[in-house]
Amino acid sequence: GDKVKQSPSALSLQEGTNSALRCNFSIAATTVQWFLQNPRGSLINLFYLVPGTKENGRLKSTFNSKESYSTLHIRDAQLEDSGTYFCAAVMPNYNVLYFGSGTKLTVEP
Amino acid sequence: GPKVLQIPSHQIIDMGQMVTLNCDPVSNHLYFYWYKQILGQQMEFLVNFYNGKVMEKSKLFKDQFSVERPDGSYFTLKIQPTALEDSAVYFCASSSDWNYAEQFFGPGTRLTVL
Numbered sequence: 001g002d003k004v005k006q007s008p009s010a011l012s013l014q015e016g017t018n019s020a021l022r023c024n025f026s027i028a029a030t031t032v033q034w035f036l037q038n039p040r041g042s043l044i045n046l047f048y049l050v051p052g053t054k055e056n057g058r059l060k061s062t063f064n065s066k067e068s069y070s071t072l073h074i075r076d077a078q079l080e081d082s083g084t085y086f087c088a089a090v091m092p093n094y095n096v097l098y099f100g101s102g103t104k105l106t107v108e109p
Numbered sequence: 110g111p112k113v114l115q116i117p118s119h120q121i122i123d124m125g126q127m128v129t130l131n132c133d134p135v136s137n138h139l140y141f142y143w144y145k146q147i148l149g150q151q152m153e154f155l156v157n158f159y160n161g162k163v164m165e166k167s168k169l170f171k172d173q174f175s176v177e178r179p180d181g182s183y184f185t186l187k188i189q190p191t192a193l194e195d196s197a198v199y200f201c202a203s204s205s206d207w208n209y210a211e212q213f214f215g216p217g218t219r220l221t222v223l
Contacts, residue, residue: 031209041198041217045110048211086152094165095140095207099152 003027004089006100013077013107021085021103025068029089032063032070033097037084046072046085077107111135113215115201116183121221127189130218132201134184141184142202142212143176145169152200158184159207188220196222 005024013019023032034046047054049063049070058078063070070087084104088097114133122128134141143155156166158176173192178184184203188195198217204210 033211035214041219043200043214043217045211045213050209088152095157096154096165096167097142097144097152097202097212098154099144101151 003091003098004087004100006087006103008103009101010104015077015079015107015109017077018075021072023070023087023100025089027091028068029065029091031090033088034061034072035086037086039083079107079109081105082107111213113201113203113213115215115218117218119219121223122191124193124222125190127187128191128220130186130199131183132215134203135213138203138205140204140207141178143186144200144202145197146200147197191222193222196220
């Protein structure tokens with residue numbers, strides 16, 4: 001089954017509002033990355049996390065390894081935040097990023 | 110941030126032909142990866158590579174696939190022969206270390222097999 005379950009699969013936000021995306025891991029993850037795939041298809045690195053929390057501008061991400069989940073919080077959503085957000089995790093003993101299925105975010109005026 | 114480049118951005122070929130996808134990783138990185146994303150689907154790991162060797166590969170990395178990085182030039186993925194199901198976007202990534210290291214991705218090569 002899926003090692004990384006990402007939710008929601010799609011999300012529509014009004015400009016200026018806040019939301020959170022979540023990934024649950026079926027087995028213990030060692031590190032987590034969050035990406036934004038823009039409409040051209042490029043992957044933009046947002047966060048790289050060992051367990052803990054990082055913040056960058058309007059984005060904040062937490063990785064809780066004990067409870068096997070990670071979250072990405074978006075504050076004051078802007079139109080340019082639209083795109084597909086992916087989480088990905090490395091599991092023990094393999095140097096492989098296992099990706100979630102993505103959250104397609106649409107920010108509307 | 111660190112940049113990974115991929116050439117070409119698009120490639121269209123006929124089934125059965127050979128194709129080589131090229132990746133220019135981040136300059137001081139030694140660990141390289143290929144991932145495959147079929148349109149609208151999840152990104153999936155193909156292979157990782159270090160010091161001239163394949164370290165790990167998935168079941169998607171078929172016998173027709175091979176990777177190499179001759180003497181610090183491009184890290185390449187070769188498919189010979191190609192099949193219709195190889196149509197996808199192929200992403201290259203690199204990292205500075207094996208464990209606990211961020212992977213940086215290129216913009217992808219969109220491969221269409223006709």
